[in-house]
Amino acid sequence: MTQLRQNLATKEWVIIATERARRPDDFIHSGHGPAHDVPELDAHCPFCPGNEEDELEALRLPETGPWEVRIVRNLYPAVAPEGMLVRDFAGVAREMSGIGYHEILVESRLHNETLALMTPAAVTSVFRALVERGREIAQDRRIEMIVIFKNHGHSAGASLLHPHTQIVALPIVPNDVRVRADEARRYYDQQGQCVFCDVLGHELASQTRIVCETDHFVALVPYAAAGPFNTWIMPRRHTASFFGITEVELEDLGGIVQTMLRKLYEGLYNPDYNFVVRTAPTRDGGVDYLHWYITLVPRLAQAAGFELGSGIFINVTLPEACAEFLRKTGVVDGL
Amino acid sequence: MTQLRQNLATKEWVIIATERARRPDDFIHSGHGPAHDVPELDAHCPFCPGNEEDELEALRLPETGPWEVRIVRNLYPAVAPEGMLVRDFAGVAREMSGIGYHEILVESRLHNETLALMTPAAVTSVFRALVERGREIAQDRRIEMIVIFKNHGHSAGASLLHPHTQIVALPIVPNDVRVRADEARRYYDQQGQCVFCDVLGHELASQTRIVCETDHFVALVPYAAAGPFNTWIMPRRHTASFFGITEVELEDLGGIVQTMLRKLYEGLYNPDYNFVVRTAPTRDGGVDYLHWYITLVPRLAQAAGFELGSGIFINVTLPEACAEFLRKTGVVDGL
Numbered sequence A, B: 001m002t003q004l005r006q007n008l009a010t011k012e013w014v015i016i017a018t019e020r021a022r023r024p025d026d027f028i029h030s031g032h033g034p035a036h037d038v039p040e041l042d043a044h045c046p047f048c049p050g051n052e053e054d055e056l057e058a059l060r061l062p063e064t065g066p067w068e069v070r071i072v073r074n075l076y077p078a079v080a081p082e083g084m085l086v087r088d089f090a091g092v093a094r095e096m097s098g099i100g101y102h103e104i105l106v107e108s109r110l111h112n113e114t115l116a117l118m119t120p121a122a123v124t125s126v127f128r129a130l131v132e133r134g135r136e137i138a139q140d141r142r143i144e145m146i147v148i149f150k151n152h153g154h155s156a157g158a159s160l161l162h163p164h165t166q167i168v169a170l171p172i173v174p175n176d177v178r179v180r181a182d183e184a185r186r187y188y189d190q191q192g193q194c195v196f197c198d199v200l201g202h203e204l205a206s207q208t209r210i211v212c213e214t215d216h217f218v219a220l221v222p223y224a225a226a227g228p229f230n231t232w233i234m235p236r237r238h239t240a241s242f243f244g245i246t247e248v249e250l251e252d253l254g255g256i257v258q259t260m261l262r263k264l265y266e267g268l269y270n271p272d273y274n275f276v277v278r279t280a281p282t283r284d285g286g287v288d289y290l291h292w293y294i295t296l297v298p299r300l301a302q303a304a305g306f307e308l309g310s311g312i313f314i315n316v317t318l319p320e321a322c323a324e325f326l327r328k329t330g331v332v333d334g335l
Helices: A120-137 A175-191 A195-206 A247-268 A305-310 A319-328 B120-137 B175-191 B195-206 B247-268 B305-310 B319-328
Strands: A003-006 A013-016 A057-061 A069-073 A087-090 A093-097 A101-106 A145-152 A164-170 A210-213 A217-220 A231-235 A273-278 A293-298 A313-315 B003-006 B013-016 B057-061 B069-073 B087-090 B093-097 B101-106 B145-152 B164-170 B210-213 B217-220 B231-235 B273-278 B293-298 B313-315
Touching (some): A057 A120, A069 A120, A101 A120, A120 A145, A120 A164, A120 A247, A175 A195, A175 B175, A195 A217, A195 A231, A210 A247, A231 A247, A247 A293, A273 B305, A305 B145, A305 B273, B069 B120, B101 B120, B120 B164, B195 B231, B210 B247, B217 B247, B231 B247, B247 B293, B305 B313
Parallel strands (some): B013 B313
Antiparallel strands (some): A003 B093, A101 A164, A145 A164, A210 A217, A231 A293, A273 A293, B069 B101, B087 B093, B145 B273, B217 B231
16 A cells, blocks of 8 residues: 655655555666766856856856856846836736846856765855855845755756756745745644754654764655655754855755765766755744755656646655665765 | 736746747647557557456446446556555654545547547547546545546656546645635635636636637636646636536537647647646535636646746746637637
């Protein structure tokens, strides 16, 4: 018999289909192999050194000398900062102007680099730039939500190979974010505790779904993981907003993100993946009931009509088995 | 500048990215071409005549003589009816047994048939079988939600070519369904009207997004369509549950579904698509604030990190332009 599991924090159900269960080993060759098998420099790549369009630049680190990471405006933005924020609601026609920011963080000078193979310090630089730019954008009072995400590989939605992460700042709180926040607030009202702190406590006590730990972060496969090898990287310290991260946490974060990506890279042969920073809306940075974390989703399953109709995902692997596989995958934790 | 549009019924936002806008014509060759270019019979197909496993059968029409449509149990079910419905909630571990029904409706005896090319009467037979089987399943008091959906083509999640639709009956109301129902109830509480009836009224008055109409149904591209050529097929009569459909509506439904699928088939060269019947939870069939409809989603866009992180979709086409394209695509409405 299959099993339905509910995520304590979001109250969302998933189906763990043990009858068609696949072992984690079945996914070993899901990826595309060595990332470095293409040239370091591509003359046609807009993110490669030499092709910088300076008028698009929003931030570079370091500020002098050759850049290590750059943030540039997206040439085809989903939202843009120029213009007035206008709302126009009339019957079924409810619209707002597409005000916001849509920017790209270029993670490396090298065209064929990938976070999994970078040093922890270089990964920390990526996150430091995201935090710095996010804090700047949040000063714009029109912005209500900053979404940070990465698409790695074609099936994960990446159209350019050069390693990059995206920032989209929106003038609304998306419904999904609001629904999750409402659920977390209900839990807080009833239990007097942040639900994510409780989840972390339960997981650390049981240890069955923990992949690795550092001083400031814990990586785990959630109890109700929606797909194979989905993982959360959670700060131990309660903080609603990613942009409230401290410098010592930032330095630690690069290590655990690199470790987790390296485990996927080696264990699954460089699979396509998305990651998303789940963080509080910009004006809710101090709340007691939200807790930021990174959700990491290798692209190993396909959403189809059932997911569209129900919002429920079918996971063909056991989260505990995925955690064990990732724990054993040969990299030193926190390297 | 791009535009944010909000769906009046669900309050979900989409981004209409007019700056990277593509014309509907750009999608003309998105599909796979003629469906009939494979044999009518495949000896290895479990759904072809001659390969029936009678112990899996749940329903066949007609009951005597050669079947036209059959409903069979899924060999690898996500949920199954045998066993006790057990709930076990302890801290982060919240589980239920996977009780339910997961069945396949085989839409035709022909391996290479497709709804778009069938007669309206044959499409009506498909929906009649779904209604009949759904009403039977709803008698099982453990069932709270029946999800009916179709995956057409590989990128839409179909693993078998033989034309089929799926039924999944669940012992829970999925969160997505609950959130939509709550939103619709709020509208009803405030306006004293079903929001879907209001949407339909607005759309019929403006006519800019209507694709075609029959006596009992209206097909339209929603104002806040999440992707290119997304359409809704809505009954004119307020009914919360698909399973409350009347015989005269059923006879009409086959025609408009076939017309819409034929328009996609001809206009976009047989694209992959999903459809989902959005209907009330089994115990809410009589409520005033929900209204069943079919949502039809050609697979022309890819969800990536942004959609995962925000739940917001970026539509690169104007809904009004998609409606106009579909209106003009050369089939007689209601044929």
